[in-house]
Amino acid sequence: MKRVLNNKKKGGIMRRIINSTIMHLVLLFIAWSFSAGIYGKNYLVNSSSELNSITSALLPGDTIKLASGTWNNQELLFKGIGTINQNIVLTVETKNGTVLTGASQLKIFGEYLTVDGLRFEKGYRDNNAVIEFRNSSSEISHNCRLTNTSIIDYNPSDLNTDYKWVSVYGTKNRIDHCHFEGKNHSGTTLVVWITDEPNYTQIDNNYFGARPDLGYNGGETIRIGTSSNSMKESRALVEYNLFEECDGEIEIISNKSCFNTYRYNTFRNNNGCLTLRHGNDCDVYGNYFIGEDKASGGVRIIGERHKVYNNYFENLKGDDYRSALCLMNGVPDSPLNRYFQVKDAVVAFNTIVNCKMPLIIGAGKDSEKTLAPTDCIIANNAIDKTSGSKNIIIEDEPANMLWEGNVVNADANDEPISTGVTYQDPSLEQLSYMWRPSPGSILLNNAVGSYSFVELDLEQNQRSATKTIGCDNGEVNAEWYPLSKEDVGPYSGQNEETGIVRAQQVKDMVKVYQQNGHYFFQVNNMEYLPISYQIVDINGKLLQKGILQNEVTFKNNGSGVYLAYFSSGNRFVQLHKLLTTERTLTKKVW
Numbered sequence: 257m258k259r260v261l262n263n264k265k266k267g268g269i270m271r272r273i274i275n276s277t278i279m280h281l282v283l284l285f286i287a288w289s290f291s292a293g294i295y296g297k298n299y300l301v302n303s304s305s306e307l308n309s310i311t312s313a314l315l316p317g318d319t320i321k322l323a324s325g326t327w328n329n330q331e332l333l334f335k336g337i338g339t340i341n342q343n344i345v346l347t348v349e350t351k352n353g354t355v356l357t358g359a360s361q362l363k364i365f366g367e368y369l370t371v372d373g374l375r376f377e378k379g380y381r382d383n384n385a386v387i388e389f390r391n392s393s394s395e396i397s398h399n400c401r402l403t404n405t406s407i408i409d410y411n412p413s414d415l416n417t418d419y420k421w422v423s424v425y426g427t428k429n430r431i432d433h434c435h436f437e438g439k440n441h442s443g444t445t446l447v448v449w450i451t452d453e454p455n456y457t458q459i460d461n462n463y464f465g466a467r468p469d470l471g472y473n474g475g476e477t478i479r480i481g482t483s484s485n486s487m488k489e490s491r492a493l494v495e496y497n498l499f500e501e502c503d504g505e506i507e508i509i510s511n512k513s514c515f516n517t518y519r520y521n522t523f524r525n526n527n528g529c530l531t532l533r534h535g536n537d538c539d540v541y542g543n544y545f546i547g548e549d550k551a552s553g554g555v556r557i558i559g560e561r562h563k564v565y566n567n568y569f570e571n572l573k574g575d576d577y578r579s580a581l582c583l584m585n586g587v588p589d590s591p592l593n594r595y596f597q598v599k600d601a602v603v604a605f606n607t608i609v610n611c612k613m614p615l616i617i618g619a620g621k622d623s624e625k626t627l628a629p630t631d632c633i634i635a636n637n638a639i640d641k642t643s644g645s646k647n648i649i650i651e652d653e654p655a656n657m658l659w660e661g662n663v664v665n666a667d668a669n670d671e672p673i674s675t676g677v678t679y680q681d682p683s684l685e686q687l688s689y690m691w692r693p694s695p696g697s698i699l700l701n702n703a704v705g706s707y708s709f710v711e712l713d714l715e716q717n718q719r720s721a722t723k724t725i726g727c728d729n730g731e732v733n734a735e736w737y738p739l740s741k742e743d744v745g746p747y748s749g750q751n752e753e754t755g756i757v758r759a760q761q762v763k764d765m766v767k768v769y770q771q772n773g774h775y776f777f778q779v780n781n782m783e784y785l786p787i788s789y790q791i792v793d794i795n796g797k798l799l800q801k802g803i804l805q806n807e808v809t810f811k812n813n814g815s816g817v818y819l820a821y822f823s824s825g826n827r828f829v830q831l832h833k834l835l836t837t838e839r840t841l842t843k844k845v846w
Contacts (some may be wrong), residue, residue, distance in 0.1 A: 273285065275587075296342065300349060304330040307346075311335050316342035316368070324353035330360045333391060338368030340399065340823050341789065347372040351747070364589050365391035369400040373746070380412040385423035385447075398428040402434060404746040405736040409438035412481040418442040418474065428645070434475075435745040437465030439504070444476045448492055450485040450513050457492040463745035466501035469527065475504025481513030483593040486534030492516045498739040503527040506553070506577060511538055522739040529578055534592065536560040540567065542714055544690075544738040545580070547571035547611070553578030554611075556619075558586070561600040566708075566714050566727045567606045568690055575613040575644065581606065585618045585652050586627035593622030595620070598629035605703070605710050606637045607726040609684065609691045612644040618652025628652035636661040636703040638682050638726035640691070648673055663702030663725055682726070689737050692728045766804065766822055775810040790821045819832065 296317025301307045304327075307320060314320070314336040338344040346369070348354040356362075357379040364371060364387070377388055386407055389397040407421045420443050431446065443465065443803050446657060448457045449748075465479050477499060480492050490513035499521065502508045508516065508526050512534040519541050523530070526547040532538055536559045545554045545567065553574040555564050569580040576582070586597030608614040615637075618628045632654060639647045639662070647664045650672045659676025668679040683697040693699040703723035713719055713731035724730065742748065765787065767778040778791060787804040799818065800810055810820070 279590075294334070296344075297712070298646065303327075304332045312394065316344060316346050317344045319347065319499075321347055321349045322354045322374070323673070324349045324432055324810050325355075327354060327356045327360055329358040330356060332356075332360070332362045333365070334369060334371060335365040335391065335395075336369055337366050338370075341790065342367060342822075343368045343370040343401070345370045345372060346374075348374065353827060361385075363391050364389050364400050364402070365395045365399045366400065369397065370530045371400075371402045372404050374405045376407040376410050378408070381409045381410070381419045382412065383419055384416065385416070385420040386410055387421065388423045388425070389429055390425040391412075391527040394582055395625055397429055398426045399428045401430045401432070403430075403432050403435070404649055406435040407437075407439075408435065411439065411441050415441040415470075420444050420445040420447050424455075424457055426455065427453065428456045430692050431461070432458070432460045432506055433460065433744070433746055433748060434462045435465070436462065437467075440470075442470060442472075442512075443472065444479045445504075446478050448478075448490065448513075450481040450488050450490055452488060454489045454491040457490075459492065459494045460496045461744050461748065462497045463741060464497060464499045467504040467694065469503045470505055473505060476507045476510040477502045477504060478508070479510040479512060480516055481511070481535060483512060486512045486514075486592055487536070490535070491516050494518045496520045496521045496739070496744065498741065499523045499526055500741070500743045501525055503550070505782075507531040507533060507556075509744050513825075514538070522546070523552070524548065524738070525550055526552050527574075527581070528729040529556050529574070531556040532558055532562050534559065534596070536562070538562050540564045541830045544714075545569045546738060547573055549587060551575075551578055553582070554580035555586065555765065556582040556605075557598055557601055559596050560585045561601070562598075563604075563709070564603045565602065565604045565710055566712070568714055568727050569606065569611055569614070570690070571607045572611040573643070576616065579616045579619070579649075580608045580611040581615045582619050583617050583629045583632065583654075585621045585625040585629075587625055588627060595625055596629040599631055601629065601632040601705075602635070604633065604637065604707055605686075605713075605723070605725070605727055606712075607691065607728060608639045610641040610643055612642075613649060614639045614642060614644075615656075616649040616651060617654050618650060621652040626652075628654045629657065630655040631657070631802065633658045634662060634676070635659070635705055636706065636723070636725045638663050638684070638693075638699055640665040640682050640684050642666065647671060648677075661725055663698055674704045688732050693724060693726065693730045693733075697730070700730060709760040740820075768820065775820070776807060777804055777822075778807040779804060779811070788823050792819050 299310055299320045300323055301320060302323045316339045324787055334346045336344040351373060356376045360379055365595055421439060436445050480490055499508055506528045508528040509530045511532045514535040515537045517539045522544045524546045527550045540555055549569060551574040552572045554569045554572055556577060572580050581603055583598045584595055587594045590596045593646040647666050648671055662677045664677055664679055664681045665680050665681045681700055682699050683694045684691040685694040699724040703725050713729045714727040715736040717729045717731045717733055765781055765784045769776050789804050790808055791799045791803040
């Protein structure tokens with residue numbers, strides 16, 4: 257265990273971080289610089305008026321830098337049309353050298369724009385967001401990125417003043433490696449606004465820090481959608497974020513749209529939960545919920561066809577709506593702003609340890625909320641060391657609910673469910689950062705049913721055909737642990753000189769393999785289509801490019817080092833793969 261913890265401190269997070277000490281990565285940086293278009297113009301501006309004066313002249317590959325110093329009451333408008341391989345970049349003269357304060361604001365409008373390294377601190381707004389991905393209702397952003405940016409303590413004198421810190425409009429935008437902390441007034445920290453088309457927004461690798469209890473609704477940290485648009489497709493992706501002391505209200509994340517994914521996040525010491533408040537067909541998996549000192553909750557489920565699986569819940573002291581897992585009661589003929597009945601939910605392969613109320617069915621039952629959950633599945637969950645009176649609470653009897661493969665450390669005579677649950681000590685042991693099945697545990701290879709969508713465990717270890725109950729196989733993956741503050745936020749996992757970030761592993765999108773001296777690129781996940789690719793040599797010379805529909809071949813001539821660059825239009829991810837005939841070199845990078 258000591259070795260694992262030491263590795264963690266050394267930063268061995270290979271799922272996102274490239275080790276900048278490896279000498280050969282200089283080649284990767286050279287190729288990236290070429291493909292990103294560093295040969296565009298560079299501008300240094302000293303005020304918002306100077307920025308506004310050059311926006312009409314900006315071309316793909318251009319970079320604008322804000323001069324170092326304190327910028328007070330500056331209304332920045334960053335607009336332009338870049339390309340997928342040549343973004344227009346708005347950044348700062350020196351890292352952390354430019355601070356925006358007073359009533360300063362940023363509006364991003366256009367396509368393929370990147371904002372990198374801004375700091376908003378100790379300012380305020382009277383209305384409108386601090387950062388908006390639009391200029392007006394008809395001038396919005398597509399394929400734009402906000403990265404390495406902080407908003408800290410940006411609060412008005414009247415805490416009832418409602419404005420958001422970040423408002424995201426448009427499609428395929430990304431917010432990553434940012435830091436948000438200290439919001440104490442009304443209004444959600446980050447909102448994704450929904451239209452008639454999916455937005456595919458990506459929110460990843462951010463730090464969402466302390467936010468005190470607002471005392472009423474409107475204190476969410478993230479909200480995706482609104483009640484009125486909640487039945488529309490969003491397809492946003494929220495991953496690899498850390499939520500810490502986000503106490504604004506019960507809903508840390510408020511899902512109000514359809515087909516969103518929440519995965520690989522860490523929730524630590526929050527007085528709230530991830531709430532699927534409105535909308536259907538969302539997935540919640542691979543997350544850590546760690547309660548520590550507060551009445552924290554886990555996942556609250558409302559609506560249809562949600563899947564909640566492979567999550568880890570520990571030391572959550574919340575109950576009822578703040579239970580580790582909460583399935584709500586619904587309202588007959590519910591209007592969009594009330595509670596839809598829970599239908600066809602799957603709650604599977606979760607591990608719940610030392611939580612006050614692990615699982616509640618039919619929460620909120622009253623004269624209005626009379627519809628109990630129906631046609632749901634509760635399967636292969638492990639519950640141990642309950643700090644409350646019962647492990648399973650049935651507030652309203654569900655209809656046609658399937659219970660199978662669950663293991664609960666309790667006396668069967670004290671629990672309301674008699675079938676589909678084995679009441680036995682699961683024999684968990686605390687190994688590294690979580691409780692896992694020990695050798696000989698009833699959980700090991702004892703799951704019931706197929707559940708083909710559960711291919712990996714929480715730590716990305718491959719599950720066997722006979723799956724283990726709960727979120728973990730019992731193996732320790734030292735590179736896949738609950739996130740800490742140093743793992744996320746501005747510049748985490750980036751080379752200090754270049755700011756290069758690996759969004760996620762190439763294998764999620766494209767399978768790359770070598771045979772007979774040639775490289776083959778094969779689509780690994782159809783959801784990322786269309787995928788464009790480029791291959792350059794170490795001098796930045798373009799060798800091959802195109803659209804990857806199924807499989808293409810790169811026929812390199814002899815030995816060499818190349819950079820394969822992949823971009824997905826549907827998920828707005830930009831990935832890089834170093835290709836070389838030196839096999840050991842490839843293993844070092846990926």
